[in-house]
Amino acid sequence: MTIEEIWDRYKSTNNIEFKQKLIEEYVYLVKIVAGRLYNYYNGNIEFDDLLSYGVFGLIDAIEKFDINRGLKFETYAQIRIRGAIIDNLRKLDWIPRSLRKKAKALEEVVRELENNLGRTVTYKDVAKKLNIDQKEVEELFKEISIYNIVSLEDIFASGNDIVFRDSYDTPEGQFEKKEIKSIIRETIDKLPEKEKLVISLYYYDELTYKEISEILGVSQSRISQLHSKALTSIKSKLKHIGILS
Known part of the structure; x- marks a missing residue:
């Protein structure tokens, strides 16, 4: 099954199994964004914490992404992932x-x-x-x-x-x-x-x-x-x- 077919199945059925497949497909984006942000925190934040915050952003991106708008999901997801990490850091007020x-x-x-x-x-x-x-x-x-x-x-x-x-x-x-x-x-x-x-x-x-x-x-x-x-x-x-x- 192609990634396009998985997207279609998920958006039409909201099936948790297809959602999980999408998370597994794009979790590497969380590692990329978290890795780039981690460089700036000088040990003040644990990398695993950034990953956790980022996963929530990825899930949010998958749920809200409109496959009919012609946007590239990777770009959209990285922005949502970054936003989720920053929002959580702001709440920590570190x-x-x-x-x-x-x-x-x-x-x-x-x-x-x-x-x-x-x-x-x-x-x-x-x-x-x-x-x-x-x-x-x-x-x-x-x-x-x-x-x-x-x-x-x-x-x-x-x-x-x-x-x-x-x-x-x-x-x-x-x-x-x-x-x-x-x-x-x-x-x-x-x-x-x-x-x-x-x-x-x-x-x-x-x-x-x-x-x-x-x-x-x-x-x-x-x-x-x-x-x-x-x-x-x-x-x-x-x-x-x-x-x-």
């Missing part, structure tokens, strides 16, 4: 308050500088504004990288799409989705070249920090800094126009 405070303060500085300068800010800009050494700024971006990734996952997902929301099924929702995609692309295009490349390699080519570091010839720590700074700029732009609160 990110220290001090880190959240630093991240929000830095976002405010970046947003203020970008509004005043009319361009993407540099480490030097932030260092001058905060009256600290540039190395301290780079370390700060590295420190908040986990928070940035977790908080931005709601709207910025891997692949070529934004997170699926139930409201996107409406004409108004589809328009909103296109607008958000357009704004994010425009914001990415204005990033410094290295930051733009990191975002592209990570989200679109789905490479790991290690693979990106080998391509760019810099340390994984440096990739983390560039990624964090790029996400801070993107979040600043989205907050400025009201997409993020």
Whole structure:
């Protein structure tokens, strides 16, 4: 029986056996998503926990997937899996308050500088504004990288799409989705070249920090800094126009 036939049987009968076959067929997607996210948590979260959260996302994706819409299930499922993992991490509230405070303060500085300068800010800009050494700024971006990734996952997902929301099924929702995609692309295009490349390699080519570091010839720590700074700029732009609160 082909995977297409299994999908047809499951959607027409809702038989648990066909659902189980689909879970077994696509469980590898959970391992991929959980593995990529695990890189950022520095031992704060058990990998098995991420897998468990991800399986719930996969099941949700299988139940809600419309085989008649012409979407690729693998793309849809990875977004649902990632969303389930992030939702559960948010409930755990494992990110220290001090880190959240630093991240929000830095976002405010970046947003203020970008509004005043009319361009993407540099480490030097932030260092001058905060009256600290540039190395301290780079370390700060590295420190908040986990928070940035977790908080931005709601709207910025891997692949070529934004997170699926139930409201996107409406004409108004589809328009909103296109607008958000357009704004994010425009914001990415204005990033410094290295930051733009990191975002592209990570989200679109789905490479790991290690693979990106080998391509760019810099340390994984440096990739983390560039990624964090790029996400801070993107979040600043989205907050400025009201997409993020």
